Amino acid sequence: MTRELPVDIDRSSTVPLYQQLATQLTAAIHNGTLRPGDPIEKEIDLAHRLDLSRPTVRQAICEMVTRGLLIRRRGIGTTVAHQVTHRRGELTSLYDDLLQAGHEPRTELLTLDTDSTYPPAAEALHLPPHTGLVKIERLRYMNDKPLAILCNWLPPAFAEVTATEIDHGSLYAWLRSHGQRPCVAQQTIGARAATAHERRHLRLEDPHIPVLTMARTGFDATGTPLEYGEHRYRADRYTFGQTVHES
Template sequence: MIDKQSQVPIYHQIEEHIKAKIENGEYQPGDALPSEREYAEQLNVSRMTVRQAITNLVNEHYLKRIKGRGTFITERKFEQHLNGLTSFTEDMKVRGMKPSNKLVHFEIVPATTEISEQLHIAAHTPVYEIKRIRLAENIPMALERTYIPANLMKGLTDDIVQHSIYQYVEEELALKLGKARQIFEATLANEEESTLLEIPEESPILSITRITKLVDGTIFEVVQSAYRADQYKFILDLDR
């Protein structure tokens, strides 16, 4: 398994060995990793070499150290590619996972100054204010606050917002979604976010504001999302 004659550093071979066990399911999230001593004896290498491999995997978030207990396999993060405009529901279905929503708040309210500026509407114009917890396999992944001009999308109901708004917009209202701009920030969970996402207060979260337009340029929605940083990572492929 470890080729000491290879030009590939031994610590890197150990990293790939552990990664393979994680990928094939031999090591499950939450499992304890064998100790450095056990690995060193099993592979006939130094503990320092094993320690370097494990440290690298901790830095890459494959493993986590818990003081006084040992090293454990972390939960794998959901990967979200940023190459297209898709809904949370669509993203989870592509992964073969069951998406669901928990509706926290839904009503028509006057747009605040900030929201009216983002939607390009007059201040105090009626907007739908929708707050949902987005879940995958019943795990809270994100808290979304969505704002949609009420005059643009009449007839929105509790039942619709608990499923896919995008699906309703395109299939029932025959409106064509165009493009969106997303703004990312790293921040810490406040009391409400920590409670609804079931994470400790001031845990790291990814704060994302998305402004979506229809193909005719009309701004359709503003979505303010708080994604669990321990469950989600975003990927953007760039071409030169």
């Protein structure tokens, strides 16, 4: 059942009205007044109750959807998103990010293939197209809920890796323990519809929820590529942030 939250709009303030609304709804989420899955009042109802225009209310809701705090679903309406992991534009592992955010990460190994051919990964690793690579596919959980499918390819020099070595913890930590230190990465962020494989493992009941994608190549200090990854995240539980500067 949708609740009417107390919202105080100060029309004498220089803060835009949509921002005042978004700020107070965000505070309600952070302090637990609004919980994951709770429905949000319809735009027309909020506009009428607060004496705001519908475009103003829509702008506030859209901003919170963009930030991953709310989810819009056809036929259901707008609801509070479940726990969302925000990742900074720094070279860190998802496992470490989850730990630092106070979550409990867990890993399930889906695939370990020490002779996998995948030309895009070979190209990223500066190897011939049909080189046999080490393919590691893992399902990362956050507080026992599936968050991401992480698929990585390593050069053949790592073919002796075993399942017990990489079925928990961070891949980057494992690389460092073997004398390889990723120092910089090139990555591309995107979004698309989930495949059947992704919907099954990420438990995406709503076919309209997309996956956030990341393709990343990690390099050591000499510029040698150490790993190539293609990762898919639940877009309702994961956001990626980046700080940009004037050139």
